[in-house]
Amino acid sequence: MIKVEKLSKKYPDKVALDDISVTFPAEETTAIVGPSGSGKSTLLHSLNLLERPTGGQLTIDGLSLDLNHSLAKSEVLEVRKQFGMVFQEKALFTHLTVLKNLTEGPIKVKKVSKEEALNRAHRLLAQFKMEELADRYPYQLSGGQQQRVAILRALAMEPKYLLLDEPTSALDPELEAQVLRVLKELAQKDTSMIIVTHNMAFAEQVADKIVFIDNGAVGYDGPTDGFFHSTDSRIKQFLGAMSF
Numbered sequence: 245m246i247k248v249e250k251l252s253k254k255y256p257d258k259v260a261l262d263d264i265s266v267t268f269p270a271e272e273t274t275a276i277v278g279p280s281g282s283g284k285s286t287l288l289h290s291l292n293l294l295e296r297p298t299g300g301q302l303t304i305d306g307l308s309l310d311l312n313h314s315l316a317k318s319e320v321l322e323v324r325k326q327f328g329m330v331f332q333e334k335a336l337f338t339h340l341t342v343l344k345n346l347t348e349g350p351i352k353v354k355k356v357s358k359e360e361a362l363n364r365a366h367r368l369l370a371q372f373k374m375e376e377l378a379d380r381y382p383y384q385l386s387g388g389q390q391q392r393v394a395i396l397r398a399l400a401m402e403p404k405y406l407l408l409d410e411p412t413s414a415l416d417p418e419l420e421a422q423v424l425r426v427l428k429e430l431a432q433k434d435t436s437m438i439i440v441t442h443n444m445a446f447a448e449q450v451a452d453k454i455v456f457i458d459n460g461a462v463g464y465d466g467p468t469d470g471f472f473h474s475t476d477s478r479i480k481q482f483l484g485a486m487s488f
């Protein structure tokens with residue numbers, strides 16, 4: 245489980261996160277939702293210290309950090325190792341084939357043997373029926389295929405937690421559905437995932453838990469059903485604005 249307590253990100257002219265406390269259970273999918281500019285990405289990127297919070301406590305399973313003090317490089321590295329990350333825009337190595345994209349991290353960063361890295365990559369490609377893409381370069385893939393490879397690349401590192409920041413927002417609806425199907429399958433396999441999404445239908449169907457961030461504060465933190473059936477006027481207003 246990941247626990248953040250009194251987490252803050254304060255810019256001179258803007259409080260992006262105002263001392264928030266939330267938990268992200270292991271082996272569950274948590275969707276972070278909320279209006280644009282509310283602090284969702286800031287929260288997600290604070291978990292792997294891609295963005296440096298200005299204060300608070302971060303606990304990732306047995307690892308506890310006090311964010312009110314500056315952190316040692318080794319602490320930051322230790323935190324980073326727990327996470328895989330998938331960004332909004334595909335970020336594959338363009339000069340490497342799909343297979344090499346999947347083996348590069350495990351071999352270079354995790355010191356996995358070449359043989360084991362290849363086995364892992366082929367297993368992932370087979371699992372998601374993408375084997376025929378193994379020898380292609382990123383430019384030979386559709387946007388949806390690229391994003392699915394980006395997800396597999398994060399998984400190849402066998403992270404404890406997978407972080408995704410609007411992984412489908414650059415895709416058209418059909419390609420989005422392909423990517424969401426992969427994420428749904430991962431959720432059903434009890435992958436520990438934290439995903440920022442604007443897709444409420446997906447969040448309702450797939451997430452175990454919802455964290456609603458509203459203007460740098462936590463507007464809801466609990467089971468998915470409770471969020472979508474909430475009688476809270478702010479939540480109802482948000483959900484109303486998200487549908488048409």
Ligand SMILES: Nc1ncnc2c1ncn2[C@@H]1O[C@H](COP(=O)(O)OP(=O)(O)OP(=O)(O)O)[C@@H](O)[C@H]1O
Nearest residue numbers: 255257258259260279280281282283284285286287
């Ligand atoms: N360098 C900065 N200086 C001042 N304010 C910033 C800075 N970076 C981000 N912010 C502000 O922090 C707030 C939170 O930003 P964040 O990117 O977390 O929002 P978000 O919920 O992910 O939005 P979106 O849905 O549009 O991606 C925003 O209001 C943003 O303008």
Ligand SMILES: [Mg+2]
Nearest residue numbers: 284285286440
């Ligand atoms: Mg964002």
